[in-house]
Amino acid sequence: MKKQVQPQTAGTQPAKRKARRIAVAAAPIASIEAALVVEAPAPTPPAVVVVAEVAAPESVHQVTPAERQAFRSEALELILSAQVPASTKTYSPLSHLDLINSVKEQLDKRGLVVKDERYSENRKGQQMFGHVTVQGLNGEQDMCLGFRNSYDKSMQVGVVGGSRVIVCSNMMFAGDFKALQMHQGNVVQELNTMLGKAADRLEDHYRKLQADSDRLKQVEVNPRLIHEILGELFYSESVVSEAQLRIIRGELREQTNFGNGTLWDIYNHTTEALKTTPSGLIIGRHIEAHQFYLARA
Numbered sequence: 550m551k552k553q554v555q556p557q558t559a560g561t562q563p564a565k566r567k568a569r570r571i572a573v574a575a576a577p578i579a580s581i582e583a584a585l586v587v588e589a590p591a592p593t594p595p596a597v598v599v600v601a602e603v604a605a606p607e608s609v610h611q612v613t614p615a616e617r618q619a620f621r622s623e624a625l626e627l628i629l630s631a632q633v634p635a636s637t638k639t640y641s642p643l644s645h646l647d648l649i650n651s652v653k654e655q656l657d658k659r660g661l662v663v664k665d666e667r668y669s670e671n672r673k674g675q676q677m678f679g680h681v682t683v684q685g686l687n688g689e690q691d692m693c694l695g696f697r698n699s700y701d702k703s704m705q706v707g708v709v710g711g712s713r714v715i716v717c718s719n720m721m722f723a724g725d726f727k728a729l730q731m732h733q734g735n736v737v738q739e740l741n742t743m744l745g746k747a748a749d750r751l752e753d754h755y756r757k758l759q760a761d762s763d764r765l766k767q768v769e770v771n772p773r774l775i776h777e778i779l780g781e782l783f784y785s786e787s788v789v790s791e792a793q794l795r796i797i798r799g800e801l802r803e804q805t806n807f808g809n810g811t812l813w814d815i816y817n818h819t820t821e822a823l824k825t826t827p828s829g830l831i832i833g834r835h836i837e838a839h840q841f842y843l844a845r846a
Contacts, residue, residue, distance in 0.1 A: 555846070625668050627674040641735075651741055675701040676703060685712065694747060708727050709727065717806050776800070780836070
């Protein structure tokens with residue numbers, strides 16, 4: 550049986566009441582993704598496309614025209630053409646292509662077949678985000694492994710397990726984000742160790758997210774509560790931008806895939822809007838949104 554969640558009363562949560570009043574009119578507040586990434590000026594929405602898998606080249610510093618054509622992706626064209634920085638005594642760069650190939654290699658070693666892969670970039674390929682999906686355990690969501698990298702030292706290379714909703718390709722990431730602390734020494738070896746552990750735990754993360762999804766589906770919402778939630782997401786928590794708030798509003802009007810009147814619906818409207826997040830912030834924003842909604846479930 551679904552449980553009814555009542556919005557907070559005016560006497561107990563004055564801050565939330567204020568958020569409801571100014572959620573539309575207030576200017577967006579810049580948010581800082583603590584311990585994950587340095588906030589960058591918001592670029593134009595990143596290109597996110599489905600691409601085909603290609604074999605790993607012999608050198609990660611040289612990408613042939615044939616390989617670029619095989620990826621068939623404007624985002625990956627920028628990602629692969631970005632110049633890998635030179636190594637120093639304290640910094641050993643990891644190429645984007647090395648990261649992509651290592652992710653698929655670790656999944657392949659465990660018999661996990663990649664269904665598709667998607668990428669976005671920022672700062673002309675200086676920052677990249679990618680995620681690959683493999684067959685899930687139900688017909689609603691697939692297992693997903695998200696990863697990121699940068700050449701401008703704005704963020705650490707990292708990986709997180711999650712899931713992707715099949716009907717709309719919305720991603721779910723929650724906690725247990727793993728990052729390499731330093732880009733020095735044998736980066737590829739350290740990367741493979743980190744990715745191997747993430748791949749080993751992918752099914753566990755997936756099952757946890759299924760349980761979280763079930764919790765969200767049991768919580769009914771009403772227009773007043775929705776307004777309160779969106780005000781907090783934008784004004785109080787800075788999880789979504791003003792432009793993303795407009796996307797959520799459009800999703801609420803259309804209700805294309807989610808219209809059952811539950812917290813799960815609003816969650817997916819939010820993750821739909823988060824697809825426009827700059828690549829360096831995607832993982833952190835999804836984790837923040839997931840924690841925000843679970844606190845209400």
